[in-house]
Amino acid sequence: GDSVTQMEGPVTLSEEAFLTINCTYTATGYPSLFWYVQYPGEGLQLLLKATKADDKGSNKGFEATYRKETTSFHLEKGSVQVSDSAVYFCALSAGGTSYGKLTFGQGTILTVHP
């Protein structure tokens, strides 16, 4: 079945540091890939997405590129801020008869210190 694996966390960084959170996936066909963010006490919200190979999703300084050859969708940001502290989830939607269902990674807790 479909699966998503994220790098082990938590991740602790200083403000303005470079961020990478690794995400790899297993899926049949050509899934859409997503990064969702969950701020403390809130629900999940979409951070960025990519729907086909080599697409780059970007939002709020975050970027991720859909790499079919390595089945990866790593999240990056050049300079993190304290306000980026949150839990980040990589997810896929397999399309077709999956009816939009999302398969999530386990989440990565990011803490950014001033």
Place this chain on the structure above:
Amino acid sequence: NAGVTQTPKFRILKIGQSMTLQCAQDMNHNYMYWYRQDPGMGLKLIYYSVGAGITDKGEVPNGYNVSRSTTEDFPLRLELAAPSQTSVYFCASTAVGDTHYFGPGTRLTVL
């Protein structure tokens, strides 16, 4: 436009009690979902619906039931609550192929 709303926000149940978690959306989305979030485990799909009157099981449906009588509402019923159902529950909706919109969650504790 309220998006996806969930009630209650918090609830404590005793073992064997029952309850219904409410979910509503005002975006006219056909697809709705219930996920549970356990610490360090990501989100798991409990049930989903592709339209009024149509529901199906997800990855972890045991101990839960759903109904979808209208496009807007998708309640989740817990029968005979067990400690293993202690979790945070999220409802979500989407237009097919588009972004999931999540509610704020219900934190449930079963003692």
